Amino acid sequence: MSVSIWWYLSGLRTMDGRKRVLSRTGSRTVFVLFLALCGAIVRSQPLVAPQHPETPQQQRTLADLQRDLVSTLADPKYSNAQIGIDVRSLQTGERLFNLDAEKNLLPASNLKLVTTAAALHLLGPDFRYSTQVVTGGKLVRRVLKGDIIIRGSGDPTLGSPSMFTGSYPTAVLDEWADSLEALGIEKIDGSIVGDASYFTSDQYPLGWTLEDIPYYYATQSSGLSFADNAVSVTVSPGIRGGAKPVYEITPESQYFEVNDLAVTRDVPRKQGDSAVAPSNSITITRESGENTISIQGSIDRGSPAVNEQLSVEDPPLYIATVFREILASHGITVTGSAMSAADLDERINYNATRILINHLSPPLTEIVRVVNKKSHNQFAEQLMRTIGKETLGKGDWRTGAEAVKRYLNFAGIEPDRIALYDGSGLSRMDLVSAADIVNLLRYVAADQKIYPAFDSSLPVMGVDGTLSSRLHDSRAMGNVHAKTGSLTGARSLSGYLRTKDDEPIAFSILVNNYTCSGAEIQNLMDLVILRLVNFMRNPVLK
Numbered sequence: 001m002s003v004s005i006w007w008y009l010s011g012l013r014t015m016d017g018r019k020r021v022l023s024r025t026g027s028r029t030v031f032v033l034f035l036a037l038c039g040a041i042v043r044s045q046p047l048v049a050p051q052h053p054e055t056p057q058q059q060r061t062l063a064d065l066q067r068d069l070v071s072t073l074a075d076p077k078y079s080n081a082q083i084g085i086d087v088r089s090l091q092t093g094e095r096l097f098n099l100d101a102e103k104n105l106l107p108a109s110n111l112k113l114v115t116t117a118a119a120l121h122l123l124g125p126d127f128r129y130s131t132q133v134v135t136g137g138k139l140v141r142r143v144l145k146g147d148i149i150i151r152g153s154g155d156p157t158l159g160s161p162s163m164f165t166g167s168y169p170t171a172v173l174d175e176w177a178d179s180l181e182a183l184g185i186e187k188i189d190g191s192i193v194g195d196a197s198y199f200t201s202d203q204y205p206l207g208w209t210l211e212d213i214p215y216y217y218a219t220q221s222s223g224l225s226f227a228d229n230a231v232s233v234t235v236s237p238g239i240r241g242g243a244k245p246v247y248e249i250t251p252e253s254q255y256f257e258v259n260d261l262a263v264t265r266d267v268p269r270k271q272g273d274s275a276v277a278p279s280n281s282i283t284i285t286r287e288s289g290e291n292t293i294s295i296q297g298s299i300d301r302g303s304p305a306v307n308e309q310l311s312v313e314d315p316p317l318y319i320a321t322v323f324r325e326i327l328a329s330h331g332i333t334v335t336g337s338a339m340s341a342a343d344l345d346e347r348i349n350y351n352a353t354r355i356l357i358n359h360l361s362p363p364l365t366e367i368v369r370v371v372n373k374k375s376h377n378q379f380a381e382q383l384m385r386t387i388g389k390e391t392l393g394k395g396d397w398r399t400g401a402e403a404v405k406r407y408l409n410f411a412g413i414e415p416d417r418i419a420l421y422d423g424s425g426l427s428r429m430d431l432v433s434a435a436d437i438v439n440l441l442r443y444v445a446a447d448q449k450i451y452p453a454f455d456s457s458l459p460v461m462g463v464d465g466t467l468s469s470r471l472h473d474s475r476a477m478g479n480v481h482a483k484t485g486s487l488t489g490a491r492s493l494s495g496y497l498r499t500k501d502d503e504p505i506a507f508s509i510l511v512n513n514y515t516c517s518g519a520e521i522q523n524l525m526d527l528v529i530l531r532l533v534n535f536m537r538n539p540v541l542k
Contacts, residue, residue, distance in 0.1 A: 081514035084434035090504040104431040105510040108485030109375045110492040111425030116368040118404040119383045120450035127364040129155030133357035147190035152224025153198050156382035157361045159227040169227035169251040173323050177330040191336030192324045194316030198223035199385050199395035207427030214286040216309035221381040226319035233284050236305040241266030255321040257292045267300045284308035316340045365453040372457040373465035377424035384423025411443035434508035437494045441506035475533040491521045500536045
């Protein structure tokens with residue numbers, strides 16, 4: 001007979017399941033005394049990665065597993081942290097371990113599990129975005145008399161280097177230019193207009209910090225996005241000391257102004273008897289509200305290049321500008337400027353336009369793989385707003401969150417007990433419990449319409465995604481399919497695994513407000529995982 005940690009350890013219930021009356025102070029005291037007893041009886045695990053990653057102790061019963069996990073968590077380094085853990089069997093629904101599983105914590109990127117599960121269920125695994133290139137003008141002697149409009153529908157994959165690895169971001173725009181050439185267009189007597197009105201005009205969800213905004217992981221969300229709404233900047237040393245460093249931006253465009261205030265330094269070959277390694281103090285950032293890139297500091301000759309990925313201001317104007325430049329490179333003259341539809345005096349009447357190009361995204365099954373394996377914030381935010389638009393008619397975060405909460409209600413999660421403010425988990429206002437995440441994982445595992453796509457989107461321990469470098473040469477490698485999460489003071493890991501006797505498990509580990517290093521929290525999670533993948537219910541019979 002299995003027992004929860006509170007049944008077995010704190011005596012809050014009798015073995016037949018009847019509750020005992022015990023005050024909150026009393027229950028806390030019992031648990032603290034048990035942790036102290038475990039620390040005295042069972043030596044806590046070291047916080048350095050073991051030479052042999054397999055756990056040396058094989059648990060003989062569920063109670064042994066629970067005692068071992070409590071002992072691991074009793075290390076003083078975690079005494080000031082908030083930890084929520086839930087471990088459930090997918091076969092029986094039995095809870096194998098519970099530590100404050102019902103307490104709400106910051107989930108960080110584990111929130112992407114919620115967003116992608118809801119997207120697969122509400123939109124369907126085969127859902128595709130459609131981006132249209134349209135015009136209301138007429139073609140007269142190879143001259144298009146009128147504007148070209150790029151009409152977005154929230155597609156996060158358009159020109160995305162994260163989706164199309166190895167492909168240059170403007171490849172899709174080159175294809176569009178080829179299509180316009182094939183239609184006989186040599187000149188456009190009008191403007192290039194980017195229309196992002198599929199979503200509302202707000203660009204950021206609540207709870208994001210101002211310091212994150214210039215960088216790739218905190219890009220603006222838009223009904224018309226391009227190249228992950230980001231730009232890559234690479235800085236290399238100049239040819240001699242005192243010279244400006246050499247920079248390269250990708251995709252290359254006049255949309256950006258670059259202030260290169262850095263300098264290249266000559267470094268003496270030796271300092272005393274020691275060789276001097278080249279170094280740099282380069283910082284690359286973007287001015288708030290502008291597309292001005294600032295490069296400052298110094299870089300030594302011989303130093304490797306420095307790369308930074310920055311967010312972009314006004315994504316619809318970004319793609320309109322780059323497409324105008326691409327058209328020019330194909331020999332198609334554009335007399336007008338690049339514009340955002342938000343700057344037009346009148347709304348576009350699409351009933352008076354015709355479609356020149358209809359560009360479809362990859363299916364949602366491939367999009368959620370990028371969200372989860374690469375922990376892609378911008379893709380997740382686009383999905384959250386798309387859910388709102390497609391299911392409830394409005395492309396904003398509030399509506400998206402409302403639609404997601406309705407889905408979670410079917411999964412047995414009380415919507416009023418959680419807080420959803422974005423789709424990626426970057427907001428510090430998001431709150432969810434380990435039990436909620438495990439309930440979601442169990443619900444998805446029982447839904448064969450979406451489970452294969454959902455499971456295959458998760459990073460695999462020791463194999464790929466954000467788990468590629470962890471727990472090699474252990475039973476966890478290739479076995480654990482889980483989503484990582486990381487914010488300042490918050491780490492998380494949730495997903496699926498199989499025990500040593502092949503029992504499928506759903507688990508969630510959320511850790512907040514720790515003051516030890518993030519590496520120590522990661523090691524704690526890895527130790528918990530190793531104990532779970534090595535657990536056998538009846539090792540003697542095996």
